[in-house]
Amino acid sequence: MILRLLRVLPLTVTVTATVWALSTNPLARPFVDRAADDLRIALERKVSRAATSDWIEGALADAVATRDVDRARMLMDLSADLNRPVDTRSAETMIDARSGWAARVADCAACMADVSTCPTLTQLASCAVPFEMSPLGDLNALRRAGMAWAADETVDELDVGLAAIGLAATGAVVVSGGSSVTVKAGTGLLRLARRMGSLTPGLARTMRVPIRWEAFPGYLRGSARLEDMTDIAQLNRLTATAADLGRIREATTTAETLRLVRLVDGPEDAARLARIAEAVGPKTTRTVAVLGKGRVFRATIRLSRAAAGTLILLWLTAIQLAILLGTRAAALLLHGFVRHDTGRTAPVPGARPVRAPRLPPR
Known part of the structure; x- marks a missing residue:
């Protein structure tokens, strides 16, 4: 009896631990968000493995072919940080050609006139962003919407919603001492990305704010409240x-934010990308460029310890049950073979032995 109890003791302990682990319901939410330091280490490790010299050279050749100065500079910095031997002469020549004083002045003038013509995001950030992120940019957006509405033309409701939030945040900055600066900057970036055409259709669709146009003139005059002009719940999501x-x-x-906004398809993507940016910092753009959106976003979560432990216990339980059942089946099968062989060769009790007949001599 003691031997039998000792044989089933490991299985009993494992099953008991598994039942207790399952009672805590760890598989209801098996994946959890990585901590900032853990996320940074995981992403840096993945980038170091993926960004080989061949990969960087191919990406740098594409950047030179498309005359993408920002991407070329980012790839050159990546090769230097990872000590990857890469030929950067063509990229340096292209960057020098676009970095002259006369070229910068001409590009900046064109960029201020039309943001879609900005050759680099860096120039866009220095030439067009200051105006668009100011209250004057919000008022200009409302002016465009008012003129389109008066002319019975299509009005960009997302642009109007962003301008309304921007003006509200501007007032909050004065009152609260800067707590809404982040919101004000975000609305300016979204509106600028909208005018650049880099806002994804999914984000534009989910961020569209309904406008009650009968209250729009009153809001411009200051006699109507923001909640009188639009849906506050949708405005809060925006x-x-x-x-x-x-x-x-x-x-x-x-400049990097304007490039990264092209990856945002909804509010969830924006929140996850913000976590990545806070963990990786200035290396966010190149991390996404090397790994891609899917791999970077998947790296933000990991299997929880409780779920991992429960899965290990389930695996141990299955293995021990298989061993126990296999041992029992093998014993029964061996016992059956022994009984069958014994019944065929053993003498019958009470029977006389059969002797071979004696042959006569010749």
């Missing part, structure tokens, strides 16, 4: 997304 973009800008730069 505000949260703008705040996430503002967090990205604080962790990186304005």
Whole structure:
């Protein structure tokens, strides 16, 4: 009996631990968000493995072919940080050609006139962003909407919603001492990305704010409240997304945020990208460029310890049950073979032995 109990003791302990682990319901939410330091280490490790010299050279050749100065500079910095031997002569020649004084002045003038013509995001950030992120940019957006509405033309409701949030945040900055600066910056970036055409259709669709046009003139005059002109719940969702973009800008730069906004398809993407930017910092753009959106976003979560422990216990339980059942089946099968062989060769009790007949001599 003691031997039998000792044989089933490991299985009993494992099953008991598994039942207790399952009672805590760890598989209801098996994945949890990584901490900032853990996320940074995981992403840096993945980038170091993926960004080989061949990969950087191919990406740098594409940047030179498309005359993408920002991407070329980012790839050159990446090769230097990772000590990857890469030929950068063609990229340096292209950057020098676009970095002359006369070229910068001409590009900046064109950029201020039309943001879609900015050759680099850095010039966009220095030439067009200051105006668009100021209250004058919000008022200009409302002016465009008012003129379109008066002319019975299509009005960009997202642009109007962003301008309304921007003006409201501007007032909050004065009152609260700067707590809404992030929201104000995010609305300016979203509006600028909208005019650049880099706002994804999914984000534009989910961020569209309904406007009650009968209250629009009163809001411009200051006689109507913001909640009289639009849906506050939808406006709050847009505000949260703008705040996430503002967090990205604080962790990186304005130019990098305008490039990263192309990856945002909804509020969830904006929140996750903000977490990545706060963990990786200025390396966010190159991390996404090397790994891609899917791999970077998947790296933000990990299997929880409780779920991992429960899965290990389930695996141990299955293994021990298989061993126990296999041992029992093998014993029964061996016992059956022994009984069958014994019944065929053993003498019958009470029977006389059969002797061979004696042959006569010749």
